[in-house]
Amino acid sequence: MVWSAYMGLPLSLAAVGRVLGLEEQKMTEGKALIRYFSTPPFHEPTGAKWELFKSYNRRDVEVEMAIQRRLSKYPVPPSVWEEYVLDQEINDRGIRLDMLLVENAVQIDVRTKEKLTDRLKNLTGLENPNSVVQMKAWLKVQGFETESLDKKSVKALLTTVQCPISDVLMLRQQLAKSSVKKYQAMQNTICSDGRARGMFQFYGANRTGRFSGRHIQLQNLPQNHLADLEYARSLVRQGNFAALELLYESVPDVLSQLIRTAFIPKGGRKFIVADFSAIEARVLSWLAKERWRMDVFADDGDIYCATAGRMFHCNVVKHGENGHLRQK
Structure with a gap:
């Protein structure tokens, strides 16, 4: 797949085979057979399905060899293979996570969303104030129409409306904040040793060769500007929802700004963040x-x-x- 990516081809064996118009294509039965034989409950390697599974594996190798022959005139430079080795080392090493912070952040986010939803229901009378359709209809009744409720549109609306509509829009902005989903991604990717792995896709942007983010998306993390970042972090690690709600205007924003602090280096080390502009x-x-x-x-x-x-x-x-x- 490294070879295919370097040539600007898709990152799956089946898709590459289709694009190149190979005579032998990847078999479509593969996923079901892998689930049947390679995931619990494991089945005995016998019968017609087992023979088909062996054929499936043979076909994969045949397709790979056909791709190799087709691309043989365009070898991957040694420098790109070196980058691939680096990519694998980074992905295999992974990055350590502060799971106490992560778990508490998820719980605090749940409580925050429940309270925000209740407040919005009281202000609007809507059954589901997080619904774009319902919220747009409510705004229309109030005399304000909008094509979208994205961040930019809501920001523009806030310059033209007054209470209680402005309160509703600001509360909905907090409710719609999606960056805290990264904490859930951390829960889903954490390994038994406390590290998250497989965070980058080699040649994910195959026009330029740039690595792409996967799972937590480390290349797209919210910035933090809290003056008391360490104190806010300690409150989340304690699970002190009451203090967070008392001290900060927006708990979702605090959780968002703390995402970067969930990544922790080993003792005696620190992370250096470099962000190249465009x-x-x-x-x-x-x-x-x-x-x-x-x-x-x-x-x-x-x-x-x-x-x-x-x-x-x-x-x-x-x-x-x-x-x-x-x-x-």
Whole structure:
């Protein structure tokens, strides 16, 4: 699959076989047979199913060999294989998690959502205030229509409404906060030694070769700006919901900002966070010798506005003139 990824092909054997139009394709019976023979309760390796299972495994090897022959003219450079070895080392080593923090964060989030839901029900009379359809209908009755209830739309609405509608929207923002789901992902991926593994997909972005995040998505973690981060962390580790609710305006926001602190280095070590700004766009601009794009970066400009402006032949300003074109 490394070879396929390097060539910009799909990351599954079946999909690569289809794309390359191989004469021998991966057998579709595989998943059911693997469940039957390789997961509890295990079945005896006999009978027609066992013969089919052996054929399935042989076919996999045949398809892999056919892919190898088809791609033989385009060998993977040694440097890419070295990157793959590094990827495997990182994924096998994993990252240690503070499961006391994680477990308590999940429980606190459940309690918070219950209280937020009750408050929203009292304010709106809705059966399910987390429902986009119901909330949009309620807003329409109040005299406000919106196409979406995403973060950007709610932020815009908050500039035009007053209480109690503003209270409802702010409460719903807290209720809809999804970043705390990362704690649940930690619960699902933790190994018996307290480490989470398999966090990266080699060549997941196969146009550029960048690793992609998997499971917890370590490449997409909320930032933290709490002045008393360590104290907030201690309250969550204690499971002190009452103190969190008393001291902080938004408990979901606190939980979100504490996500990074769930990853803990071993004794005597610390994590160093490096976040490159628009790294792919910068490097690709340099490789393609797109001088105007490099100039935008050099002048600390907005590459999305600049690109949209050239695409649509107009001036584009973030949150301003033709701002909607920026995301195109």
